[in-house]
Amino acid sequence: MDDQRTMMHPTVSMGGHVVPQHTYGMDPTNQQLTSDQEPRKHDISEILQQIMNITDQSLDEAQARKHTLNCHRMKPALFSVLCEIKEKTVLSLRNTQEDEPPDPQLMRLDNMLIAEGIAGPEKGGGAGAATNASAAASGGPGQLEQTIEHSDYRAKLSQIRQIYHQELEKYEQACSEFTAHVMNLLREQSRNRPITSKEIERMVQIIHRKFNSIQVQLKQSTCEAVMILRSRFLDARRKRRNFSKQATEILNEYFYSHLSNPYHSEEAKEELARKCGITISQISNWFGNKRIRYKKNITKAQEEANMYAAKKAGGAAAYSMVPSSQGQMISPPPPPGAVPPSDGMYNMSMNGGESYQSVSSLGANVQSQAQSQRHIFNQPAGMSDGLAAASLYEPGVHQVQYG
DNA sequence: GATCATGATTGTTT
DNA sequence: AAACAATCATGATC
Known part of the structure; x- marks a missing residue:
């Protein structure tokens, strides 16, 4: 009706x-x-x-x-x-009341931000925590050192952290302001139309959901910024530094002393790494590059080989007074007034070549092991002439002397 | 800024 | 798994 x-x-x-x-x-x-x-x-x-x-x-x-x-x-x-x-x-x-499951994407972003030290409880340890986290993630002792030494990286990271927190604060303020505003409005409107508290609650939920999506965007772009920063600073290629002159010297001396068998045991690598202040993988890289480049440019390599041979011969002559180091001394005499106390290279000379000897003998020890390995140095026929000088200092020769 | 030197990475080979 | 070979990216030098 x-x-x-x-x-x-x-x-x-x-x-x-x-x-x-x-x-x-x-x-x-x-x-x-x-x-x-x-x-x-x-x-x-x-x-x-x-x-x-x-x-x-x-x-x-x-x-x-x-x-x-x-x-x-x-x-x-x-x-x-x-x-x-x-x-x-x-x-x-x-019927519209539903439980919101935690967004996995948001959780991932949160985890990453915490791991990077962007989002975290304490502000002071943020940069440090970030460094540790990223170092742990990338692994490797060399990377750890380099990560720590990058104050630029830490500065930029804390800058990102600061911006993130500023934006987050703005967002939270805007969210609560807007929520309060809408709640006021609804309360006032409830005088004219029936509005239950549940409805207000629901409206607040909707608002929060909308603002949450903004928050996700903020977190996402922050994560992206951190990733870019990391790739920029932690990518080894970008932060390549030449080894110190002394390290290169040590490596070259060792290389030309072991031309007949330039493949080294882990122990030899460790010792060289310690002496040069670089990592074992850097040692491997260096010798890998050296072997290839030596082979590619024999003429130039010969000059270098002769130079190091002469150097070594000179060093041996100059230090032949030292009983335990005869025929082993490859280091030049230390420049006057330039003997750093902890300098590995010059220490070798001053302590009777003990350190070098150990490296050298290690090289000799791996000879049998290296026989099973590929050997680019056995291949070129015309090479032996150019290596005449250098071959004086091959481990085999040393062995003969000791044998 | 062009060029070479050099440390690191990547893919392939043994 | 280690070495080789090619390549990349940066540093050093001119």
Whole structure:
């Protein structure tokens, strides 16, 4: 019955709902509108139109009209209409409550930010923690040293951390401001239309979800920035440094002393690494590069070989007084007044060549092992002539001397 | 800034 | 697994 009448007098349609006239306290059976009923109908339309318009207005404008609306004589009637509509729509709201599972992407980002020291409890240890974390992630003792020495890296990382926290704070402030604003608005609107606390809660949830997606973006771009920073600073190629002159000297001397068998045991590598202050893998790289480049440019390598041979011969002559080092001494005499106490190379000379001897004999020890390895130095036929000088200092020769 | 030197990486071979 | 070979990327020098 009511529905039929409603269909006959569809006053205002609101969100697809037809507002029945009888709920305004008017006589529903009265089909004829009296002269004072017409303006009433008009009033209601006006109020509802105002409400509709609120969504298109700025919050300030809505605020300004709020008072007018509250004082309107038809307000109670409007309220009851809205209550009735609510009765119908509230069912759909009840079903919308869902538990949000933790976003795996967000968790990944959070973990990474914590690991990098960007997001973390204490601020002071941030940069340090980041360094340790990244060093642990990349592994290797050499990388650890280089990571620590990169104060630039740490500075940039803490800069990223600072920006991240600033943005996060801004975001959180904006989120809470907006939430408070919306809650106020809803509370005020609840005087005109029925709004349950659950609905407000839900609205807050929606707002937080929206802001969360912004937060994810912030975290994502922060992670990207950290990755770029890391690749820039921790990529070994970018931070290549030439070895010290002394290290190169030691390596060259060892190389040309072991030309017939330039393949070394782990022990020999360790010792060289210790003497040169570089890692074992750097030693391997160096000898790998050296062998290839030696082979590629024999002429130049010969000159170098002769130079080191002469050097060694000179050194041996100069230090032949030292009993235990005869035929072993390859280091030049230390320059006057230039003998660093901890200098491995010159220490070798000063302590009777003991250190070098051990390296040299280690090289000899691996000779049998190296026989099973590939040997580029056995291949070129014309090489032996050029290596005449250098071959004087091959481990085999030393062995003969000792044998 | 062009060029060479050199340490590191990557893919292949043994 | 170690070495080779090619290549990359940076440092040093002119």
